[in-house]
Amino acid sequence: MAELRLEQVRKVYRSRGRAVEAVKGIDLAIQDGEFVALLGPSGCGKTSTLRMIAGLETITSGRIYIGDRLINGLEPSQRDVAMAFESYALYPPLTVRENIEFPLKARRVPPDERRRRVERVAEMLQLGPILDLKPAQLSGGEQQRVSLARALVRNASVLLLDEPMSHLDPRLRFQMRLHLKELLQEISTTTIIVTHDQLEAIALADRIAVMNNGVVEQFGDRNELYNRPATIFVADFVGEPPTNFVRCALTSVNGELAFRSQDGAICLPPPHRLRASLRDRLGQEFVLGIRPQDMAIATPKPACDPYHLPGRITFVEWIGEETHVTVEAGQATLIVVMGAEDYFEEGQQVDVTFPEEALHVFDPESGRAL
Ligand SMILES: Nc1ncnc2c1ncn2[C@@H]1O[C@H](COP(=O)(O)OP(=O)(O)OP(=O)(O)O)[C@@H](O)[C@H]1O
Numbered sequence: 283m284a285e286l287r288l289e290q291v292r293k294v295y296r297s298r299g300r301a302v303e304a305v306k307g308i309d310l311a312i313q314d315g316e317f318v319a320l321l322g323p324s325g326c327g328k329t330s331t332l333r334m335i336a337g338l339e340t341i342t343s344g345r346i347y348i349g350d351r352l353i354n355g356l357e358p359s360q361r362d363v364a365m366a367f368e369s370y371a372l373y374p375p376l377t378v379r380e381n382i383e384f385p386l387k388a389r390r391v392p393p394d395e396r397r398r399r400v401e402r403v404a405e406m407l408q409l410g411p412i413l414d415l416k417p418a419q420l421s422g423g424e425q426q427r428v429s430l431a432r433a434l435v436r437n438a439s440v441l442l443l444d445e446p447m448s449h450l451d452p453r454l455r456f457q458m459r460l461h462l463k464e465l466l467q468e469i470s471t472t473t474i475i476v477t478h479d480q481l482e483a484i485a486l487a488d489r490i491a492v493m494n495n496g497v498v499e500q501f502g503d504r505n506e507l508y509n510r511p512a513t514i515f516v517a518d519f520v521g522e523p524p525t526n527f528v529r530c531a532l533t534s535v536n537g538e539l540a541f542r543s544q545d546g547a548i549c550l551p552p553p554h555r556l557r558a559s560l561r562d563r564l565g566q567e568f569v570l571g572i573r574p575q576d577m578a579i580a581t582p583k584p585a586c587d588p589y590h591l592p593g594r595i596t597f598v599e600w601i602g603e604e605t606h607v608t609v610e611a612g613q614a615t616l617i618v619v620m621g622a623e624d625y626f627e628e629g630q631q632v633d634v635t636f637p638e639e640a641l642h643v644f645d646p647e648s649g650r651a652l
Pocket residue numbers: 295296297302303304322323324325326327328329330331478
């Protein structure tokens with residue numbers, strides 16, 4: 283157990299004379315026993331970050347601390363970090379039991395203690411029936427669970443999981459998530475999981491670092507990412523369906539500030555919390571973001587709520603427990619999530635409403651929330 287701290291960590295790869303800056307000076311402070319997910323699209327630098335913490339990749343610049351120890355120069359074996367790989371990395375000649383036991387033997391853990399720890403983790407990950415098989419006899423999902431078991435059994439200060447469930451079928455994935463969460467709560471090891479699956483990140487992690495293009499766009503818990511997205515990227519990447527975005531100019535209508543789309547179909551007052559700071563930005567463009575789950579369709583039009591948009595339903599899709607309704611408001615297309623029991627018809631004129639706090643305002647240049 284230990285705190286893990288990354289300060290201005292960068293990774294530049296050189297391949298065929300070209301420099302690729304995969305990680306662009308990230309800062310992360312992960313508390314002792316905390317479970318953090320690195321979430322982001324393919325190529326955003328998640329695995330590079332993890333491999334630098336594990337010592338499998340050199341750190342181009344910056345500092346990584348585990349507790350008070352600066353680990354930049356330490357060999358992987360000196361770092362007290364355990365890692366489970368997406369690509370398993372099991373030892374082919376050893377049985378599953380021997381694979382899991384291997385890191386304990388290397389650390390001279392007594393046989394009784396070894397057996398107890400292997401059995402505990404094997405039970406958690408449902409590996410009992412395959413303990414005497416060799417990796418070549420296992421399915422991809424089974425190999426992945428063995429790799430996870432081998433990392434968990436060590437009780438290292440820091441546990442790193444790189445897409446540890448990507449090869450499991452959805453049902454097993456669900457079960458593994460439950461077991462993993464339970465097990466990690468019990469051993470309370472500082473853990474980082476890399477995933478591009480936001481459901482996995484949300485279900486497992488205490489906090490999520492959303493990465494894009496080598497930088498951490500936001501580091502926060504689920505509520506912060508949903509209710510106060512720091513950037514356009516986070517508002518777009520986290521949440522399903524993605525946030526609705528509309529580009530508007532800040533204008534003055536009858537002496538009051540208003541965000542107005544180019545065709546005039548959208549005209550909304552800025553949220554109260556931003557009004558004072560927006561006074562001197564008249565004429566500038568902004569990106570407005572509203573989550574589909576924060577919107578509702580009201581018929582008839584609400585009497586005095588300023589946060590409503592008149593539009594026309596163009597598409598209705600029933601998805602299990604939700605109905606996704608597409609509404610056109612002038613040239614803007616908005617998706618609204620309603621309940622499965624709500625009934626709407628294409629062509630219907632409606633009003634889309636939402637609470638003031640659901641309106642997120644972003645600077646189009648920096649992409650950052652105001
Ligand atoms: N050894 C390497 N040499 C050159 N470029 C690399 C190397 N490893 C990674 N990269 C590049 O660095 C960037 C980040 O890669 P990284 O694997 O860290 O991203 P990722 O977010 O983990 O992606 P994925 O989810 O696809 O695994 C990518 O552009 C990748 O092509």
